[in-house]
Amino acid sequence: xxxxxxxxxxxxxxxxxxxxxxxxxxxxxxxxxxxxxxxxxxxxxxxxxxxxxxxxxxxxxxxxxxxxxxxxxxxxxxxxxxxxxxxxxxxxxxxxxxxxxxxxxxxxxxxxxxxxxxxxxxxxxxxxxxxxxxxxxxxxxxxxxxxxxxxxxxxxxxxxxxxxxxxxxxxxxxxxxxxxxxxxxxxxxxxxxxxxxxxxxxxxxxxxxxxxxxxxxxxxxxxxxxxxxxxxxxxxxxxxxxxxxxxxxxxxxxxxxxxxxxxxxxxxxxxxxxxxxxxxxxxxxxxxxxxxxxxxxxxxxxxxxxxxxxxxxxxxxxxxxxxxxxxxxxxxxxxxxxxxxxxxxxxxxxxxxxxxxxxxxxxxxxxxxxxxxxxxxxxxxxxxxxxxxxxxxxxxxxxxxxxxxxxxxxxxxxxxxxxxxxxxxxxxxxxxxxxxxxxxxxxxxxxxxxxxxxxxxxxxxxxxxxxxxxxxxxxxxxxxxxxxxxxxxxx
Numbered sequence: 049x050x051x052x053x054x055x056x057x058x059x060x061x062x063x064x065x066x067x068x069x070x071x072x073x074x075x076x077x078x079x080x081x082x083x084x085x086x087x088x089x090x091x092x093x094x095x096x097x098x099x100x101x102x103x104x105x106x107x108x109x110x111x112x113x114x115x116x117x118x119x120x121x122x123x124x125x126x127x128x129x130x131x132x133x134x135x136x137x138x139x140x141x142x143x144x145x146x147x148x149x150x151x152x153x154x155x156x157x158x159x160x161x162x163x164x165x166x167x168x169x170x171x172x173x174x175x176x177x178x179x180x181x182x183x184x185x186x187x188x189x190x191x192x193x194x195x196x197x198x199x200x201x202x203x204x205x206x207x208x209x210x211x212x213x214x215x216x217x218x219x220x221x222x223x224x225x226x227x228x229x230x231x232x233x234x235x236x237x238x239x240x241x242x243x244x245x246x247x248x249x250x251x252x253x254x255x256x257x258x259x260x261x262x263x264x265x266x267x268x269x270x271x272x273x274x275x276x277x278x279x280x281x282x283x284x285x286x287x288x289x290x291x292x293x294x295x296x297x298x299x300x301x302x303x304x305x306x307x308x309x310x311x312x313x314x315x316x317x318x319x320x321x322x323x324x325x326x327x328x329x330x331x332x333x334x335x336x337x338x339x340x341x342x343x344x345x346x347x348x349x350x351x352x353x354x355x356x357x358x359x360x361x362x363x364x365x366x367x368x369x370x371x372x373x374x375x376x377x378x379x380x381x382x383x384x385x386x387x388x389x390x391x392x393x394x395x396x397x398x399x400x401x402x403x404x405x406x407x408x409x410x411x412x413x414x415x416x417x418x419x420x421x422x423x424x425x426x427x428x429x430x431x432x433x434x435x436x437x438x439x440x441x442x443x444x445x446x447x448x449x450x451x452x453x454x455x456x457x458x459x460x461x462x463x464x465x466x467x468x469x470x471x472x473x474x475x476x477x478x479x480x481x482x483x484x485x486x487x488x489x490x491x492x493x494x495x496x497x498x499x500x501x502x503x504x505x506x507x508x509x510x511x512x513x514x515x516x517x518x519x520x521x522x523x524x525x526x527x528x529x530x531x532x533x534x535x536x537x538x539x
Contacts, residue, residue, distance in 0.1 A: 100182075100186070100211075100215070100285050100286040101182045101183055101185075101186040101211075101285075102116060102117050103288070103325060104178075104181070104182040104211055104212075104213075104215055104288075105175070105178045105179060105182055105183075106325045107213070107215075107288065107321060107322060107325045108177070108178035108181055108182070108212075109170055109174060109175065109178055110321065110324065110325070111169070111170070111325070112324075112325060113325055119164035119169075120162075120164060122163070123158070123162040123163060123164060127154075127155055127158045130154070130158065131151065131154035131155055131158075134150050134151050134153075134154040135151035135154065137151075138151045138187055141189055142189070143188070143189045143190065145184070145188070145209070148184060148187050148188065149184075151187070152179070152183055152184070152187070156176055156179070159172055159175060159176065160172055181211070181212035181213075182211050182212060182215070184209050185207075185209045185210050185211045185216075185285065186211075186285065188207065188209045190207040190208060190209055191207065191283065192204050192205060192206055192207060192218065192281060192283050193205045194279075194281055196275070196276040196277040197276075198276070199275055199276060200265055200266045200267070200268065200276060201263070201264070201265045201266075201276060202263070202264055202276040202277075202279065203261055203262070203263050203264075204218060204220075204261070204262045204264075204281060205260050205261055206218070206260040206261075206262065207260075207283075208260070210285075211285055213288070213290045213291075213318065214252055214253050214254055214289050214290040215285065215287070215288050215289065215290065216252060216283070216284065216285045216287065216289065217237060217241055217250050217251065217252045217284045217287040217289050218234070218250075218251045218252065218262065218281065218282070218283060218284070219241065219244075219248055219249070219250045219251070219280075219281070219282040219284065220248070220249045220251065220264060220279055220280075220281060221245065221247065221248050221279060221280040221281070221282065222247040222248070222249075222266070222274065222279055223247070223272075223274040223278050223279065224247060224271070224272035224273075224274060224515075225246055225247040225272055226266045226267055226268055226269070226272045226273075227267050227268070227269050227272070227302045227425075227509075228266070228267035228299060228301075228302040228427065229249060229264065229265075229266050229267070229427055229429075230264060230265045230266075230267075230297050230300065231249065231251060231262060231263065231264040231265075231297045232262070232263045232264070232297065233253070233257045233258075233259055233261060233262050233263065234251035234252065234253055234257060234262045234297075235251065235252060235253065235254060235256075235257070235294035235295060235296055235311075235313055236249060236250065236251060236294065236295045236296070236297070236428040236429050237250050237251070237252055237287070237289050237292050237293075237294050237295075238250045238429040238430070239292070239293075239431075239432050239433040239434070240287060240289075240292045240433075241284070241287060246430075246524060246538055248429065249264075249427075249428075249429045250287075250429070252287070252289030252290075252294065253289075254289075254290055254294060254313045254315070256311070256313060256410060267302050270511075271511065271513070271514050271515075288318075288322055290315055290318050291315060291318040291319045291321070291322040292314075292319065292433075292435060293312060293313070293314040293358050293433045293435055294312070294313045294314070295310065295311075295312060295428040295431065295433070296310040296311040296312075296313075296428065297310070297428055298310045298415065298427070298428050299415075299417070299425065299427070302425075303419050303420070303425070304417050304419050304425055306416055307414050307415070307416055308414070308415045308416070308417070309412065309413070309414055309415075310412075310413050310415065310428070311410060311411065311412055311413070312358065312371070312390070312410075312411040312412075312413060313409060313410055313411075314358055314392070314409055314411075314435070315409050316356050316392075316409065316435075316436075319435055319436075356391060356392055356393045356408075356436065357389060357390060357391050357392075357435075357436050357437065358389075358390040358392070358433065358434070358435060358436075359387065359388070359389055359390075359433070359434035359435075359436075359437035359441055359442070360387070360388045360390070360431050360432070360433055360434075361386060361387055361431060361432040361433075361434070361527050362386040362387075362388070362426070362431055362502075363386070363424075363426040363430045363431065363502060363505060363525065364386060364422070364424035364425075364426065364502040364503070364505060364506050365385055365386045365422070365424065365499065365502060366386075366415060366416060366417050366418060366422075366424055367416040367417065367418025367421075367422070367424075368414070368415070368416040368418075369381070369383070369388060369413065369414070369415050369416075370413065370414045371390055371411050371412070371413045372411065372412050372413075372414075373392070373395065373406070373408050373410075373411060373412070374410050374411075374412065376412070377395050377396060378395070378396035379391070379392055379394065379395065379396070379408070379411060380392075380393075380394035380395075380396070380401050382442055383442075384442050384443060384444060385444075385498070385499055386498070386499070386502060387441070387442055387444060389437065389441070389442045390411070392408035392409075392411060393408065422506065423506045423507070423509050424506055424509075425509055432526070432527050432528070443474070444473065444474030444498060445473045445474065446473070446474075447470060447471055447472065447473055447475075448471050448475070448476075448477065448527065448528060448529050449468055449469065449470060449471070449529045449530055450468075450469045450471055450475075450476075450477035450478075450493065450494060450495045450529075450530065450531075450532055451466050451467075451468065451469070451477070451493050451530055451532050451533040452466055452467055452468070452469040452493055452494045452495070453465055453466035453467075453491065453492065453493050454492050454494075455490050455491075455492060456490070456491040456492075457488065457489065457490065457491070458489070458491070459491065459534060459535045461491075462491050462493060463533075463534075466493065468530070469494060469495050470495075471495035472495065472497075474497075474498050475495045475496060475497055475498055475501075476495070476496055476497075476498045476501045476502075476525045476526065476527050477493070477494075477495065477496070477525065477526050477527070477530075477531050477532040478493065478494060478495070478496035478501045478504065478523060478524070478525055478532065479491070479492075479493045479523070479524050479532045479535070479538040480492045480493070480504075480521065480522070480523045481515075481520075481521075481522045481523075481535070481538060482520070482521050483514075483515070483516075483517065483518055483519065483520040483521075484518075485518060486518055491535075493532045496525070498525070498527075501523070501525040502525055504523040504525075505523050505524055505525050507521075507523065508522055508523065508524075522538060523538075524538035
């Protein structure tokens with residue numbers, strides 16, 4: 049939300065008392081794009097019901113974002129008027145940190161006598177400390193910079209001022225989906241970002257990686273080839289990446305090795321704290337009824353619980369998948385076809401699994417795709433990750449809703465003639481795009497038995513999927529409500 053001015057931030061507090069969709073239309077969907085090194089940087093500022101820095105400060109204080117906004121609303125409105133002259137240059141887009149500091153200090157000076165400070169819920173030092181962690185990044189106009197180092201290799205340099213707790217994400221949007229896309233000094237969080245396509249890699253960092261440079265390398269084939277300078281980079285400060293499970297880059301070669309190695313990072317305490325902050329923005333947990341969603345979250349995540357388990361849905365059935373702690377001790381792992389349930393709190397001993405109190409936020413995994421016999425291969429952006437899945441998740445008993453259309457000639461026609469479809473237990477949503485002629489396609493979307501859907505998707509890797517060629521057939525699977533409602537997850 050890098051480019052939002054103080055004037056725009058003022059709208060946050062009034063949005064909270066109005067319909068959330070109206071809020072997003074008037075405030076959160078405002079974007080600013082700039083051209084830098086032939087790469088478009090889109091600055092997104094909203095992925096939820098409040099502006100990012102309000103949730104960030106609430107997270108820091110251990111309070112609800114709605115509570116913080118309502119407490120500060122009257123004080124903020126008055127202080128905004130009083131500090132108008134100090135903050136005018138910030139609204140004009142200054143990049144000078146001393147000028148931003150002058151504006152912020154004006155607001156801080158009026159915190160001491162603020163009416164919400166008398167409630168005793170929060171001290172002056174606490175709120176100032178939390179503001180310092182997030183507000184400067186929110187008001188800074190510094191952008192990520194991109195450098196294309198070769199045809200297939202690029203480097204993104206992150207802004208100097210970033211929100212604390214790695215509360216940001218960088219989406220690398222590719223022109224097409226290559227056989228392999230590797231990245232360094234970052235972890236993948238595709239499962240927790242909005243508006244994600246199959247060719248997107250949503251990256252962030254955690255305490256295991258350092259430095260401002262994220263480097264990536266693409267491996268091409270005859271179906272997908274592009275110049276790295278053609279990618280799109282999107283900077284987003286609305287995703288609390290440190291509170292979600294993250295996957296390191298894999299595979300490391302194409303075809304993949306018999307044993308690919310990687311890491312899973314999950315700060316379960318941060319995830320629990322996020323649930324206490326507010327209802328969060330977790331696509332897997334969203335329902336069509338926001339009020340019902342909040343009640344469900346309160347029931348599932350009582351305050352103080354330490355959330356440990358991680359669910360992973362692989363895009364296809366792999367030959368072997370093993371998980372250990374940092375010292376190589378096996379972790380409790382259950383699986384059902386392409387679903388895996390990891391319990392990092394349970395370590396294997398000579399006789400059984402025992403509960404541990406050790407820090408298991410960092411896990412190592414070994415993955416054998418079985419590519420030579422199955423054709424199964426995918427990148428770290430494709431597994432669907434679920435933090436602390438509900439009972440019955442491993443068995444795949446949940447019945448999801450999919451979008452259904454048969455033989456549509458375009459995505460627009462599919463949306464016009466389509467309808468909702470209730471899937472059977474354990475079924476996935478499938479999209480099939482057939483190119484009948486050079487200028488004619490046929491789109492079919494429906495529920496599909498999960499394993500059959502994954503087997504169909506594997507054939508994409510066998511060169512059945514050639515989007516620009518006649519006789520091309522591309523099939524894609526996804527595993528949450530209405531995830532196939534547009535073409536983005538399969539393009």
